[in-house]
Amino acid sequence: MKFFFPDAQDMIYPEYDFLHDEYPAHRVRQRDDRYAHEVLKPVPYDGMLISKAIIDGVGNAVGKYSQAQRDRLYRRGGKSFFRLPDGLELLGDCGAFSYVKEDVPPVTVTEVLDFYEACGCDAGISIDHLILDFESGAPLFDADPDWSRRRSISLDLAASFKEEAERRNSSVEPVGAAQGWSPESYADSVTALQDMGYRRIALGGMVPLKTNQILETLDAVALVLKPDTNLHLLGVARPEVMDDFAERGVSSFDSTSPFRQAFMDDRKNYHTATGAYVAIRVPQVDGNARLKRRILAGEVDQAEAIRVERECLRRLRAFDQGQMTSNDVLASLLEYETLLEPDKKSYVQGYEKMLGDAPWKRCTCTLCQTHGIEIAIFRGTERNKRRGFHNIAVLSGKIPGRRPTKKGVVE
């Protein structure tokens, strides 16, 4: 099964100075920064998913790229811009979530195909309109009129998209987007797309679904799926059921969730083959808005806060070198936590488990091997994104066909 990592300009700066927490003055963003596929060996995914909503902005949604970055991407093409190794695929998408609230998608087939071609995509997904509800038993006909309308829009646009790609003899392989609100309606969309000639179909709108709802839908789709049709799950990674997905005809998926959990999740920040750990919070005194307020209000002494922050880092690093017990580290972490968030539930139990198991010492990913305990510390974008990249490597190891053998070589 193939894994696509969605681009949201997530990079790390390889020469970042962890001891002083600073960048050199000569760093140029993007050019000197590195993508996950440039720092992890083996490369943990088979391609990148790029979104028109993120690069150009769609409708009222503003993109994440500056005009200069966009120009450079179009001038050089996506493969060169992203510095993708040979063999990695570029898959284009509209980013339907950015216009979910609008009546109709605010993009045309021509604009989208132009975008995919300008970016040098190998394949591109037709324009779709998300249906955010799911009801297993809802009828195919006489369902909520807005659901039916959105599904019809998606299918009509898929038909025009394929026609336009063929008319242009485009180098972009068209991928049909299937929307639905039930197993039956998804299966019906897949049938319609196959009738249009699509042999690569992306199932959209599944991000909020429970795993059993996805499996139920895939069961219904499997009944109509032609043997040579490839299914892609948009935005969905459920490591615990990857084999079940594969058995039901899923041949690829994309997801940012393991990456984002590294710094967005309250607890599951550092992933392993069998579970997850809470990352150790040592926020920067001068980067923490809440702490700044408490300092200004006279509740916290700034010099004292900086002293405890530095002591936490010093002890964590000493622990990693085998020169400090975990109890001594935990004492400092508790002191800092009490200073920062006296009213919040403590993370210290989670830290105890993290330090006790020290999972970064056993991890074979390039980043844990290089940076040790820094990966386990929740602090600033360079550590947090490295932990996110580590999580991608861990996810990669759970994908059928990508699981590493004991020697660390992909099967």
Ligand SMILES: [Zn+2]
């Ligand atoms: Zn790692």
